[in-house]
Amino acid sequence: MVSIIALVLLGLLWGGVYLLMAEGLNLIYGVMKVVNLAHGDLIVLGGLLAYTLFAHVGLTPITALLPVALVLFALGAAVQWGILERIPLGGAEGELRTLLATFGLSYVVSNTSFLLWGGQFQSIPFLQGALRLGPLAIPEGLLACSLAAFAAALLVHFWLHRTIAGKALRATAESPLGAASCGLEIRRIRIIAFALGAAMAGGAGALVIALVPFQISSGGDLTVQSFTLIALGGLGNYLGAWIAAEILGLAEVLSQYYLGPDIASATIYLLFIAVLLFRPQGLLGRLGRI
Amino acid sequence: MTRLIIESAVLSGLALAGLMIAAGANAYVVQLLFSTALAVTLAVGWNLIGGMAGYVSFGQVGFFGLGAYAGALAMLKWALPWPLAIVLAACLAAFLAWPLGRIMLRLSGIFFALGMFGLARVLQIIVNALEITGGPMGTSIPTAEGPGATAMAMVALATGAVALMMAISRSRFGLRLAALRDDAIAAAAAGVDTSRVKVAAFCLSAGLAAAAGALYARNVGYIDPASGFAGTIELQTVLMVLAGGIGTVWGPVLGGIVISLLSTALWARFPTEQQIILGALTLLLAVAMPGGLASIPPLSTWLRRPMLGAFTPGAATPAPAPAAVAADHAGAVLACRGLGKRFGGVVAVAGVDLAVAPGEILAVIGPNGAGKSTLFDMISAFSAPTSGEIRFRGALCAAMPPHLLARAGIARTFQTSRLFPHLTVFETVLLAAASRQHRFRDAQQAASALLAATDLADDAERFPDALPPGRQRLLEIARALALAPAVLLLDEAMAGMTAAEIARVHAVLRAATRRGTAIVAIEHVLPAIASLAARAQVLDNGQTIAEGPPAQVLSDPMVIEAYLGGDEMALAS
Numbered sequence: 001m002v003s004i005i006a007l008v009l010l011g012l013l014w015g016g017v018y019l020l021m022a023e024g025l026n027l028i029y030g031v032m033k034v035v036n037l038a039h040g041d042l043i044v045l046g047g048l049l050a051y052t053l054f055a056h057v058g059l060t061p062i063t064a065l066l067p068v069a070l071v072l073f074a075l076g077a078a079v080q081w082g083i084l085e086r087i088p089l090g091g092a093e094g095e096l097r098t099l100l101a102t103f104g105l106s107y108v109v110s111n112t113s114f115l116l117w118g119g120q121f122q123s124i125p126f127l128q129g130a131l132r133l134g135p136l137a138i139p140e141g142l143l144a145c146s147l148a149a150f151a152a153a154l155l156v157h158f159w160l161h162r163t164i165a166g167k168a169l170r171a172t173a174e175s176p177l178g179a180a181s182c183g184l185e186i187r188r189i190r191i192i193a194f195a196l197g198a199a200m201a202g203g204a205g206a207l208v209i210a211l212v213p214f215q216i217s218s219g220g221d222l223t224v225q226s227f228t229l230i231a232l233g234g235l236g237n238y239l240g241a242w243i244a245a246e247i248l249g250l251a252e253v254l255s256q257y258y259l260g261p262d263i264a265s266a267t268i269y270l271l272f273i274a275v276l277l278f279r280p281q282g283l284l285g286r287l288g289r290i
Numbered sequence: 291m292t293r294l295i296i297e298s299a300v301l302s303g304l305a306l307a308g309l310m311i312a313a314g315a316n317a318y319v320v321q322l323l324f325s326t327a328l329a330v331t332l333a334v335g336w337n338l339i340g341g342m343a344g345y346v347s348f349g350q351v352g353f354f355g356l357g358a359y360a361g362a363l364a365m366l367k368w369a370l371p372w373p374l375a376i377v378l379a380a381c382l383a384a385f386l387a388w389p390l391g392r393i394m395l396r397l398s399g400i401f402f403a404l405g406m407f408g409l410a411r412v413l414q415i416i417v418n419a420l421e422i423t424g425g426p427m428g429t430s431i432p433t434a435e436g437p438g439a440t441a442m443a444m445v446a447l448a449t450g451a452v453a454l455m456m457a458i459s460r461s462r463f464g465l466r467l468a469a470l471r472d473d474a475i476a477a478a479a480a481g482v483d484t485s486r487v488k489v490a491a492f493c494l495s496a497g498l499a500a501a502a503g504a505l506y507a508r509n510v511g512y513i514d515p516a517s518g519f520a521g522t523i524e525l526q527t528v529l530m531v532l533a534g535g536i537g538t539v540w541g542p543v544l545g546g547i548v549i550s551l552l553s554t555a556l557w558a559r560f561p562t563e564q565q566i567i568l569g570a571l572t573l574l575l576a577v578a579m580p581g582g583l584a585s586i587p588p589l590s591t592w593l594r595r596p597m598l599g600a601f602t603p604g605a606a607t608p609a610p611a612p613a614a615v616a617a618d619h620a621g622a623v624l625a626c627r628g629l630g631k632r633f634g635g636v637v638a639v640a641g642v643d644l645a646v647a648p649g650e651i652l653a654v655i656g657p658n659g660a661g662k663s664t665l666f667d668m669i670s671a672f673s674a675p676t677s678g679e680i681r682f683r684g685a686l687c688a689a690m691p692p693h694l695l696a697r698a699g700i701a702r703t704f705q706t707s708r709l710f711p712h713l714t715v716f717e718t719v720l721l722a723a724a725s726r727q728h729r730f731r732d733a734q735q736a737a738s739a740l741l742a743a744t745d746l747a748d749d750a751e752r753f754p755d756a757l758p759p760g761r762q763r764l765l766e767i768a769r770a771l772a773l774a775p776a777v778l779l780l781d782e783a784m785a786g787m788t789a790a791e792i793a794r795v796h797a798v799l800r801a802a803t804r805r806g807t808a809i810v811a812i813e814h815v816l817p818a819i820a821s822l823a824a825r826a827q828v829l830d831n832g833q834t835i836a837e838g839p840p841a842q843v844l845s846d847p848m849v850i851e852a853y854l855g856g857d858e859m860a861l862a863s
Contacts, residue, residue, distance in 0.1 A: 035400045037348075086577045092399070093580075096346060099400060100532060101576035103348065107525050107569025115562055220521065224408055231401070266415045269408035276401050277393060 006136050007253055013138070015249030016146035017207055019153045019242055021222065022229035024200030026241060027156075029230060030173040031193035032084075034098040038106035040222030042198050045109055046072055046205025047214045048117045054124045061126050061210040062148050068206045069199040076198025079105065080191045106219060114216045121213035145207040152203055156196070169193055221265070228272040293596055294460070297540075301452055304543075308445035312438050320437045322554060324509055327444040328502055330546035332523070333530040334451040335498030340528075341537035342455075342464070343491040344471035345395065349406025350499050350527055352413045353383045355518035357500025358507040359423055362431045365508070367422075373443065376504040383500030384493040391492035395485070414519040428514025431507060440509040447505065451498050455539045462724050462733075465598055467491060469710050469721050471537070476708035479670065480718075481696040481725025481773055522565065526553060529572045535584020540593045544583050599734040601716050601741055601750035621647045622681075623808045624669070624700070624777045629678035630832075631664050638664040640832040641678065646777065646808040651799065653819045653840065654812045656829035657852055662812045663705050665829070666779050669810075670702045671695045682777070697725050699776035703766040703783050705812075709754035715765055716741060716750040722772035737772060744768040744798055760787040767795060771802060778802065780811040784819070796822055820844075828852065 025039045036042075049071060050064040059067070083105070087097045127141035160166035172179040172189045180186050208214070229248055233240035251271060255264040311323050332354065340346045357379040364375035390409070397405050417423045433440075458464040466487045469477040474484050507513040526549060534545020549568075556564040575582065584593040622645040631639040639661040646652045656662055667673040669680055671692045680687055682700060690698070701722075710718055720737040727733035741747045746761070746768055754762055763783055770778055778799075784792050799809055799822060813819045820826075820840045828836040828843055830852040836843045843849060 035404070083573060083577055092344075095399060097576045097580050099346065099403065100528065100580075101573050103525075103528060104569045104572025104574075104576060107521075107565050108573065111563075111565040111569065115566070217521070220407065221411070224404055224411075227400075227404055262415060262419045266412050269412045272408050273394075273405055276397050276405055 006138075007257055008250065009136065009138060010142070011250035011253035012246055013142050013146035013249070014253055015242075015246035016149040016153070017204060017211070018225070018229055018248050019245035020149035020200060020207070021204040022226040022233075022241060022245065023153050023156060024197040024204070025223075025226045026230045026233075027160075027169075027193055027200070028197035031169060031190055032098070034095055035102070035223075035227060036105075036194070036197065037099065037102040037223055038109050038219075039197070039201055039226055040224075041106045041109040041113070041219035042072060042076075042201040043205040043208065043222045043226075044214055044216060044219045045075075045113050046202025047209030048113055048122060048205075049202065050206035050209055051117075051122045051124055051214075054126075061124055061206050062144060064206050065148060065152070065203050069203040072202030073195045073199035077191050077195035079198070080194035084194065085187060085190070106223070110216050110219045117216070119216055121215050122209065123213040124210045126210040141210055145210055149204065149207055152200070156200065165192075221268075224272060225268055228268060228275060231272070232275045294456075297456055301449060301456070305445060305449040308449075309442055312441035312445060317437060320441045322551075324437060324441040324444050325554065326547055326550045327441070327448040328506060329526065329530055329550035330448040330543050331444070331451050331498060331502040332527045333534065333542035333546040334448070334455055335495045335502070336527045337531045337536065337538075337542040338455065338458075338498070339488075339492050339495040341531060341542070342458070342467045342471065343488050344537075345398065345488065345492070346403045347406040348403045348524060348528075349408070349410035350495070351519055351521070351524045352406070352410030353387070353496040353499035354503035354506070354523055355410070355417065355515070356383050356386070356413060357503030358513045358518045359417055359429075359503075360500065361504025362429055362507045362513050363422065365431055366429065372508050376443070376501055376508070379504035380497040380501035384497035387493040387496035388489060391489040391496075392485070395488050395492060410519060410524075414515050417518070418515045424514070426515060428512060428517075430512050433508065433511040437509065440505055444502075444505050444509075447498075447501055452539070452543055454494070459539050459596055460598065462730050463487065463490070464595075465713070465717060465721050465724065468595065468712055468717075472710035472712055473708050475672065475692075476704070476710065477721070478672075478692040479696055479702055479704070479708070480722040480769055481693050482721065483691075483693045525565070525568060525572065526550075529568055529575070531582075532572060532575050532580070533582050535582035535589075535593060536580075538584045538593050538595065541582055541584040548583070595712070597714060597751065598717050599720060599737075601747055602735070602738045603742070603747070623648050623683055624810070625681045625684075626665075626669065627679050627681075629665065629668060629675050629680065631661075631668060631673065632676050637832055639668070639675075642829065642832070642834055644810070644827065644834075646810055648776070648806045648808050649803045650825070651803060651809045651811065651819070651823045653823035653826040654810060654829060655814070655819075655826060655843075658814070659831075660829040660852075661832040662829055663781055664832075666702060666781050666810075666812065670700055670779060693725070696722075696773055696775075699773070700779065701770035701773040701775035701777070702779035703763070703770050703781050705781040707754075707759075707762050707766055709762060709765060709769075711753065711755060714751050714753055715746055715757070718754070718765060719746075719768050719772045722769045726773055740768055740772050743801070744771070745794055760791040763787060764791060764795060767798065771798070775807055778807050778809045780809065782812055782814055784813065 021043060025036060028036045046068050049068045050061055053059040053064045053067065084098060084101060087101060088094055127144055129140045130137040131140050131143060160170055168179065168184050169189050169192065171182065172184060172186055176186055229244045230241060232247065233244035251267055252264065255267040308323060308327060312320055336347070336350045360382050361375045361379035364370045364378050365372055370378065394402060394405055394409065418426050423429060466477065466482045469480065469482055470484050470487055478484050503518065530545040530549040531542045532545070533549050534543065535541025553564060553568060556567055560567065579585065583589060624646050626642060626644040628641045628643065629639060630641050642665060654662055668675045671690055682698065687695060713721065716737060719740055720733055723736040724730060724733040727736055741750055744764060746765060749757060749761065754765060757765065763786065767780065767783055784795055787795065803809060811819045811823065823840055825838065826840045826843045827834055828849050835848045835852060836846040
């Protein structure tokens, strides 16, 4: 009984990290209707940057969050401004080209990371202790990272819904033409969206590397994981995304524990395909939009 | 015809050169030849589903790995001779791809692409966990003879793959693929079984990738999960197709040769940077040259999809007569009873009765939002009614997919034209005619006759975007008529036409009714159809508010109210 409660708690905490990972992708998808296939590689890049900051400057993953996010923000802005903006948007053609472009980008990012950091697993030893609540032991590192992830996700959520800039971004997501006719500068907004999405990926990476060791080739898995989450949550639906993040966290932790790591790594893909086939509109569909 | 000869000559030349190199050159060159032919096979296979069918996949490497393992195990455990093992691997992959395709191809765009990526990873995880495959350590396969034999087999496989694409691009199947890629809904309305076409393309594509994988395993004599399901293979395959020209027959061949040689050269010079450069190249091509090499001027005309058949003036067969029109006991060929459709809380159609007899023209009019197009979508099976029934020739046609209904004799046009941008006028009509005619040659005759009858013959080789709007709509009517329908549903087909074009359409429609076709025509306003229709039915708010001869219906106070907004005080004052 105690072990089940501990596992559920663990899963819920992991959900926070998943949420942060996926929100970046969700933001980019929302505004550009395109999935950034390099998303997972940006997460890995963020994690490795945090690792370097830890090894050479001594920053903890939490304090490294901001500098890592800033670097990824700049990188994301450069990618959108320099590359993706050059593809005319709209229609299946634009979608296909952006998809192929980010597919290429994912190899550029992951192999550049490989050149800089090598192929071995890296991790940051951070808050190795455990918080004892009666018979339960909660890893402190996971607790801290999960809370930081929730805080970051909440902050972005607040920015999107309560500030003019955030509302402009959401307006662009809903209808670029409508937003443009309101005098918004779509191009700039797209750059900000992509940069912000990359920054969130980097931030999530900085936290995840403190929890599980990273490898360069984890990028593709992380992209699909994040995409599963936003598909499960319903695109652009924040309450749905949060619930989906928790489901994913639970599924991951429980299948790791009961079925072993091999099957656990397949679970996410099977869940992904099942979601696409049976709930393409997401968990909450049109209902739970907030 | 000359083009077919040129293409065959080029292919034979390439194959012959390949075989000669495989027979005589030193081991390094033979290996280079092997990897080039492997690249071409993979690119051609990916292009079939990703380019020709328009379903971009990031999991094609899954079938490559599956084939590699299936072939290896067939050689090891069953001691099959290697050529047989390769055929077996290809058949197994194609066989497995059938149910997988039925499921996965319900997705599209990014969902399909990433879903396939996920599927490839699941396969890799399974292979990694099994004992029979050697787990993460992989399996060795004994290779007896030198690299020459496998290189020859690879060249033969690549040649066969290209020959297959040449045949497909000249066949009914190729035409259907092209239509599917342009507009799946319009293709279904033209009688194309879109699900079957794309699943067939998926299976062929999987079989090619698996055969390539099995030969690859045989050639290196070793297979493990990391090399069988390598992301590099996926990247290179996509890059080759993109570089050569996505969706064309020869683009992937060109891209396969160029990129394969390039990546070998890069590997020799910059082994650590190779993937960065290939990734950057993909990025660059997607941004700057999405059509690849095949879009560069002299090549773009040489490598364009071959046109299928041509208009033959004075084609012997007249437009085919509709299949013997049988009416039910009340004399109606199509009868709807209490048809209703609600979207959540919105009632679009609320219990509409509609019946039309063979040879009759019924006008359905009503203001915007009256539910006219929703009614058509239900009759043509593109959306399921929430209540009521539809009888065609007296039989219920619930749960019949749109393409079967189109073949059975209910054809339709769309409110906003849905033409195929990459099909010529002739091919558009041919596509629909081929859904009915068993022999492709008969379909070509029928299409020619129909183009002559609809006055579209001069535009036979043009693409739809080169036609003025009125003629685009005429083409849509011709496409529907090519199905020789018993019931023709026209959704504002005459909107935006000139008076001369309307007169032409009227003549065409009269000729159709003389052959027994029943026509239901939606118009926003009556005049476009009034002179033709014997009966008009007026819809408002999803219900029939008036029915009768057009002149009588037009003077009905309820109809006037529906159109003018019904504020009688404002009218009176």
